[in-house]
Amino acid sequence: MAAMTSPEAPPRRVVVTGAARGIGASIAAAFVAAGDQVVLLDRSAVVADTAADLGAKSVTCDLADPVDARRGTAEAIDTVGGVDVLVNNAGVFEIVPLLEIDADQWSRMFDVNTRSMLLTIQVAARRMIEQGTGGRIVNMASMGGKDGEAGQAHYAASKAAVISLTQVAAKELGAHQITVNSICPGYVLTEMGADTRTPEMVAGWSAKSPLGRCGSPDDVAAMAVHLASPSAAYLTGQAFNVTGGMIMH
Ligand SMILES: NC(=O)c1ccc[n+]([C@@H]2O[C@H](COP(=O)([O-])OP(=O)(O)OC[C@H]3O[C@@H](n4cnc5c(N)ncnc54)[C@H](O)[C@@H]3O)[C@@H](O)[C@H]2O)c1
Numbered sequence: 237m238a239a240m241t242s243p244e245a246p247p248r249r250v251v252v253t254g255a256a257r258g259i260g261a262s263i264a265a266a267f268v269a270a271g272d273q274v275v276l277l278d279r280s281a282v283v284a285d286t287a288a289d290l291g292a293k294s295v296t297c298d299l300a301d302p303v304d305a306r307r308g309t310a311e312a313i314d315t316v317g318g319v320d321v322l323v324n325n326a327g328v329f330e331i332v333p334l335l336e337i338d339a340d341q342w343s344r345m346f347d348v349n350t351r352s353m354l355l356t357i358q359v360a361a362r363r364m365i366e367q368g369t370g371g372r373i374v375n376m377a378s379m380g381g382k383d384g385e386a387g388q389a390h391y392a393a394s395k396a397a398v399i400s401l402t403q404v405a406a407k408e409l410g411a412h413q414i415t416v417n418s419i420c421p422g423y424v425l426t427e428m429g430a431d432t433r434t435p436e437m438v439a440g441w442s443a444k445s446p447l448g449r450c451g452s453p454d455d456v457a458a459m460a461v462h463l464a465s466p467s468a469a470y471l472t473g474q475a476f477n478v479t480g481g482m483i484m485h
Pocket residue numbers: 253254255256257258259260277278279280297298299300301325326327328329348376377378379380420421422423424425426427428
C-alpha cells in the first residue's frame with residue numbers, strides 16, 4: 237500500500253466539519269498525525285480547544301444556516317490557503333417514532349445532515365477546481381442510510397440522501413479529478429445518542445457485529461484518511477461500511 241503522505245509530498249489542506257468532539261475530532265487528529273494542515277469546523281465553541289490540543293486551526297460555524305455554512309467553509313479554506321480534502325462529518329441524531337415526527341424535526345435533520353453537505357461541497361469543490369489539482373471529498377453517511385432502525389425515519393432518510401448526493405457529486409466532479417465517497421459507520425459510542433442509550437442496547441448492538449463490539453471513532457477516522465490517500469485514487473461514488481460487519485451491503 238502506498239504511504240499516506242510521502243516525505244516529498246506537501247501537507248494536504250484538510251477541512252473537517254463537526255470536529256469539536258466524537259468521530260470528527262478523531263478524523264482531525266488522524267490527519268494531523270499524517271502531517272497535514274487541518275481546520276476543524278463546528279458550531280460548538282469547544283472546537284477551538286479541540287483544535288488547540290491538536291495544534292490545528294478552527295472555525296466556528298452553524299452549518300444549519302446556509303449563509304453561515306458558506307461563510308464558515310470559505311473561512312476554513314482561507315485559513316490554510318486552499319483545500320485538498322473536505323470531510324463532511326457534522327450531523328445530528330434523535331429517536332422519534334414515525335407517527336410523531338413533525339415537519340420541523342424533519343427539516344432540521346435534513347438541514348444539518350444533508351443540505352449542509354451540498355453547501356460545503358459547492359464552496360470547496362469550486363476552490364478545488366480553481367486550484368486544478370483535484371481533491372477528495374468524504375461525506376459521513378450512516379449504516380442507517382442503508383438499513384434504518386425504528387425511530388430513525390428522518391435520520392435514516394437524511395443519511396440515504398447523503399449517499400445519493402455523494403453519487404451525483406462523484407459523477408459531476410470526477411472530470412476535475414475530485415473523488416467523492418461516503419462512509420457508513422455502524423454503532424459508534426460517541427456523545428451522539430448517549431442520552432437514549434442503555435447497557436442493554438450496547439450489548440445488543442455489539443452482538444450484531446461478527447467482531448462482537450461497537451465501533452470506535454478511530455475505526456471511522458482510519459477510513460476517512462484512507463479515502464484521502466493516494467491508494468484510494470480510483471475510488472469514487474461509493475458508500476463504505478465501517479460497521480464491523482453489522483451490515484454487508
Ligand atoms: N455515533 C454513531 O454511532 C454514528 C453512526 C453512524 C453515523 N454517524 C455520523 O457520524 C457523524 C459524527 O457523529 P458523532 O457520533 O461523532 O456525533 P457527535 O454528536 O459526538 O458529534 C457531532 C459534531 O457535529 C457538530 N454539529 C452538529 N450540528 C452542527 C451544525 N449545525 N453546525 C456545525 N457543527 C454541528 C456537533 O457540535 C458535534 O461536535 C455524524 O454525521 C453522524 O450522523 C455516527
